[in-house]
Amino acid sequence: MTRTLHSGSRSGSGGRALYVFAVCRDLDPGIPGRSSGLPGGEPVRALPLGAHLSAVVQTVRADDFTDDVWQERLTDQEELERYARAHHAVVTAAAGGAPTVPLPMATLYHGDESARAALASQVARFDRALDRVAHHxxxxxxxxxxxxxxxxxxxxxxxxxxxxDRARPAAGxxxxxxxxxxxxxxxxxxxxxxxxxxxxxxxxxxxxxxxxxxxxxxxxxxxxxxxxxxxxxxxxxxxxxxxxxxxxxxxxxxxxxxxxxxxxxxxxxxxxxxxxx
Incomplete structure (x- = not known):
């Protein structure tokens, strides 16, 4: 599993961060809320990126994703699997209702605006991927x-x-x-x-x-x-x-x-x- 940091590093300041699970096309805004998401986070929701694209996101505690905490989590198989299952459950729920591009586990931004700006800059790439996997x-x-x-x-x-045994072989x-x-x-x-x-x-x-x-x-x-x-x-x-x-x-x-x-x-x-x- 990889952790993707954006807009600078974070220290354990007790603030909030935005976790992005996936980008979808023509997503029903009500679908993300059907998933509980990551432990300790706010409700999973849709973040509009434009006319047709939305990101599936959840506001989480920044302290849960500092470099030290995440590296420790990588060594705890049970804890890592818990996060991986939660991540996959959200992506699966989104994909059940719209063409979906999953993002790497632990893709984080400082907030809605930084996430929207970064993801919107890749609209062409998302569209190509969504064209490929739609209805597949x-x-x-x-x-x-x-x-x-x-x-x-x-x-x-x-x-x-x-x-x-290693006895001397017979002739022939x-x-x-x-x-x-x-x-x-x-x-x-x-x-x-x-x-x-x-x-x-x-x-x-x-x-x-x-x-x-x-x-x-x-x-x-x-x-x-x-x-x-x-x-x-x-x-x-x-x-x-x-x-x-x-x-x-x-x-x-x-x-x-x-x-x-x-x-x-x-x-x-x-x-x-x-x-x-």
Missing amino acids: AEWGVKVFLSPSAGPGAASREETAATPP SGLAYLNRRRNIQENRQRRHVEAGLRADAVDEAFRRVATEARRLRLRSAPSGDQGVQVLNATYLVAEARSAELHRLAESLREPGDVRVALSGPWVPYSFVGEVEG
Whole structure:
């Protein structure tokens, strides 16, 4: 999570600051008030930026966002998650009623006028991002291969192929051992290629439904998870094509060693990166 400071730094003076969650187009002013917002803050509200744009904001205690306090919060996982959930809840509520560009967590200004001046100077950038995500949602797709089919299977074969003792091998066993190692290496390479091809095929299929797509870094499976991740991607999909997206995901969930996990819909955080608070 990042903290964005504007209009100079603040010390713990007991004053107030303006926290900005998102910028929306044609936002119903009543929608922000449906979210409770951050702990200890005033009611969440809309701050008009012009004819069609509004920021979703909340007046908060400046003391809660000094450099020292925020750095301490970053080390407290429970407290950080509490703020992250509150931030996400407000953004999600806004996105449920209008095209929305989320801003980074802890984007702060001294007050309404400084926020309005800074955000209004980026109207063109907000408009481009809003044009892109309007009537769209973000969907995540992860593809897993079963352990027997994944690239890690080769390491288990290698362990099994290595003699448990280091006794002197019988005549001719050296060649057999080298052949086993070569076969293991070839199997490992084949599995890596097959995993890449399967991931590419799934990604290509989802890209045909999506407006935009991004492939993310692969993540190691948590302990006890059955499967090797070969695709971690996110897709910007028009609302009108969400049923098509679900049908595609179901068609790829055929019995076998491939598992496709679809998650969403989410606010399209991954596709508004050009806009900052």
